[in-house]
Amino acid sequence: MNNLRILVINGPNINMLGIREKDIYGKTDYSDLVAFIEAQAAKMGIKADCFQSNHEGDLVDAIQKAFGKYDGIVINPAAYTHTSIAILDALKAVDLPAVEVHLSDISQREDFRQISYAGRACEKTYMGLGFEGYKKALEYLKEGLSK
Ligand code: DQA
Numbered sequence: 001m002n003n004l005r006i007l008v009i010n011g012p013n014i015n016m017l018g019i020r021e022k023d024i025y026g027k028t029d030y031s032d033l034v035a036f037i038e039a040q041a042a043k044m045g046i047k048a049d050c051f052q053s054n055h056e057g058d059l060v061d062a063i064q065k066a067f068g069k070y071d072g073i074v075i076n077p078a079a080y081t082h083t084s085i086a087i088l089d090a091l092k093a094v095d096l097p098a099v100e101v102h103l104s105d106i107s108q109r110e111d112f113r114q115i116s117y118a119g120r121a122c123e124k125t126y127m128g129l130g131f132e133g134y135k136k137a138l139e140y141l142k143e144g145l146s147k
Helices: 030-044 056-066 076-080 085-094 132-145
Strands: 006-011 047-050 071-074 098-102 124-127
Touching: 006 030, 006 056, 006 132, 030 085, 030 132, 047 132, 056 071, 056 085, 071 085, 071 132, 098 132, 124 132
Parallel strands: 006 047, 006 071, 071 098, 098 124
Antiparallel strands: none
Protein backbone atom coordinates (compact mmCIF):
# COMPACT_ATOMS: atom_id res chain seq x y z
CA MET A 1 0.00 0.00 0.00
CA ASN A 2 1.19 3.52 -0.78
CA ASN A 3 1.97 5.88 2.09
CA LEU A 4 -1.13 7.16 3.81
CA ARG A 5 -1.67 10.84 3.15
CA ILE A 6 -3.00 12.80 6.10
CA LEU A 7 -3.82 16.50 6.20
CA VAL A 8 -3.27 18.07 9.64
CA ILE A 9 -5.29 21.26 9.99
CA ASN A 10 -4.85 23.79 12.78
CA GLY A 11 -7.15 26.75 13.28
CA PRO A 12 -6.86 30.28 14.64
CA ASN A 13 -4.13 31.28 17.08
CA ILE A 14 -2.37 27.92 16.89
CA ASN A 15 0.35 29.91 15.09
CA MET A 16 0.73 31.79 18.41
CA LEU A 17 1.83 28.70 20.34
CA GLY A 18 4.79 29.52 22.56
CA ILE A 19 3.49 33.08 23.00
CA ARG A 20 -0.18 32.63 23.86
CA GLU A 21 -1.32 31.50 27.34
CA LYS A 22 1.73 29.34 27.98
CA ASP A 23 0.20 27.90 31.16
CA ILE A 24 -2.51 26.33 29.00
CA TYR A 25 -0.81 25.66 25.67
CA GLY A 26 2.84 25.25 26.64
CA LYS A 27 6.09 26.95 25.67
CA THR A 28 6.73 25.21 22.37
CA ASP A 29 5.76 27.03 19.19
CA TYR A 30 3.93 26.15 15.99
CA SER A 31 7.12 25.22 14.12
CA ASP A 32 7.90 22.75 16.94
CA LEU A 33 4.41 21.28 16.50
CA VAL A 34 4.91 20.87 12.75
CA ALA A 35 8.33 19.26 13.32
CA PHE A 36 6.79 16.90 15.90
CA ILE A 37 3.95 15.89 13.57
CA GLU A 38 6.29 15.35 10.62
CA ALA A 39 8.68 13.26 12.71
CA GLN A 40 5.89 11.09 14.13
CA ALA A 41 4.30 10.68 10.71
CA ALA A 42 7.61 9.68 9.13
CA LYS A 43 8.07 6.97 11.79
CA MET A 44 4.60 5.63 10.95
CA GLY A 45 5.14 5.75 7.20
CA ILE A 46 2.53 8.48 6.84
CA LYS A 47 2.87 11.47 4.54
CA ALA A 48 1.50 14.31 6.67
CA ASP A 49 1.01 17.85 5.44
CA CYS A 50 0.33 20.61 7.96
CA PHE A 51 -1.91 23.59 7.27
CA GLN A 52 -2.75 26.45 9.64
CA SER A 53 -5.06 29.40 9.14
CA ASN A 54 -6.76 32.02 11.24
CA HIS A 55 -9.62 32.24 8.74
CA GLU A 56 -12.70 30.05 8.81
CA GLY A 57 -13.20 30.06 5.02
CA ASP A 58 -9.58 29.06 4.43
CA LEU A 59 -10.09 26.10 6.76
CA VAL A 60 -13.23 25.14 4.83
CA ASP A 61 -11.28 25.43 1.55
CA ALA A 62 -8.48 23.24 2.92
CA ILE A 63 -10.98 20.55 3.96
CA GLN A 64 -12.69 20.66 0.56
CA LYS A 65 -9.35 20.41 -1.28
CA ALA A 66 -8.44 17.37 0.80
CA PHE A 67 -11.10 15.40 -1.09
CA GLY A 68 -9.39 12.98 -3.48
CA LYS A 69 -5.96 14.05 -2.27
CA TYR A 70 -5.75 12.78 1.31
CA ASP A 71 -6.85 9.60 3.08
CA GLY A 72 -7.75 11.31 6.33
CA ILE A 73 -7.80 14.54 8.30
CA VAL A 74 -6.52 15.49 11.74
CA ILE A 75 -8.07 18.77 12.81
CA ASN A 76 -7.73 21.18 15.69
CA PRO A 77 -10.25 23.84 14.67
CA ALA A 78 -9.24 25.87 17.77
CA ALA A 79 -11.91 28.50 18.61
CA TYR A 80 -13.91 27.56 15.50
CA THR A 81 -14.54 24.21 17.18
CA HIS A 82 -17.20 25.89 19.26
CA THR A 83 -18.83 28.05 16.58
CA SER A 84 -18.35 26.71 13.07
CA ILE A 85 -21.10 24.77 11.38
CA ALA A 86 -19.28 25.53 8.10
CA ILE A 87 -16.30 23.43 9.21
CA LEU A 88 -18.63 20.66 10.39
CA ASP A 89 -20.41 20.69 7.02
CA ALA A 90 -17.12 20.67 5.09
CA LEU A 91 -15.94 17.62 7.06
CA LYS A 92 -19.25 15.90 6.35
CA ALA A 93 -19.06 16.89 2.68
CA VAL A 94 -15.67 15.30 2.00
CA ASP A 95 -16.52 12.36 4.26
CA LEU A 96 -12.89 11.50 4.98
CA PRO A 97 -12.05 9.80 8.28
CA ALA A 98 -11.30 12.68 10.63
CA VAL A 99 -9.93 12.98 14.15
CA GLU A 100 -10.32 16.04 16.38
CA VAL A 101 -7.43 17.19 18.55
CA HIS A 102 -7.20 19.83 21.26
CA LEU A 103 -4.01 20.64 23.10
CA SER A 104 -5.93 21.52 26.24
CA ASP A 105 -8.68 19.55 27.93
CA ILE A 106 -11.67 21.58 26.76
CA SER A 107 -14.01 19.44 28.89
CA GLN A 108 -12.47 21.07 31.98
CA ARG A 109 -12.58 24.65 30.68
CA GLU A 110 -15.22 27.37 30.18
CA ASP A 111 -18.85 26.56 29.34
CA PHE A 112 -18.51 28.03 25.85
CA ARG A 113 -15.86 25.41 25.04
CA GLN A 114 -18.17 22.50 25.85
CA ILE A 115 -19.73 22.32 22.39
CA SER A 116 -17.71 20.95 19.50
CA TYR A 117 -19.43 21.19 16.14
CA ALA A 118 -16.49 19.78 14.16
CA GLY A 119 -16.28 16.90 16.61
CA ARG A 120 -19.64 15.63 15.36
CA ALA A 121 -17.99 14.76 12.05
CA CYS A 122 -14.93 13.18 13.69
CA GLU A 123 -14.49 9.54 14.61
CA LYS A 124 -12.42 10.32 17.68
CA THR A 125 -11.26 13.21 19.85
CA TYR A 126 -8.01 13.57 21.77
CA MET A 127 -7.81 16.45 24.23
CA GLY A 128 -5.53 17.61 27.01
CA LEU A 129 -2.54 15.67 25.74
CA GLY A 130 -0.60 18.53 24.15
CA PHE A 131 1.38 17.53 21.05
CA GLU A 132 0.87 13.86 21.92
CA GLY A 133 -2.79 14.16 20.84
CA TYR A 134 -1.68 14.68 17.23
CA LYS A 135 0.46 11.53 17.43
CA LYS A 136 -2.46 9.54 18.78
CA ALA A 137 -4.70 10.91 16.02
CA LEU A 138 -2.21 9.79 13.35
CA GLU A 139 -1.96 6.36 14.98
CA TYR A 140 -5.75 6.07 15.10
CA LEU A 141 -6.11 6.93 11.40
CA LYS A 142 -3.27 4.61 10.44
CA GLU A 143 -4.85 1.75 12.31
CA GLY A 144 -8.29 2.34 10.78
CA LEU A 145 -7.06 2.92 7.25
CA SER A 146 -4.73 -0.08 7.21
CA LYS A 147 -7.61 -2.50 7.74
C1 DQA B 1 -7.92 24.56 21.51
C2 DQA B 1 -9.07 24.79 22.50
C3 DQA B 1 -10.00 25.87 22.00
O1 DQA B 1 -11.08 26.06 22.90
C4 DQA B 1 -9.25 27.17 21.85
O2 DQA B 1 -10.10 28.17 21.31
C5 DQA B 1 -8.00 27.04 21.06
C6 DQA B 1 -7.18 25.84 21.19
C7 DQA B 1 -6.89 23.56 22.05
O3 DQA B 1 -6.09 23.07 21.23
O4 DQA B 1 -6.85 23.28 23.24
O5 DQA B 1 -7.59 27.98 20.38
O6 DQA B 1 -8.48 24.00 20.33
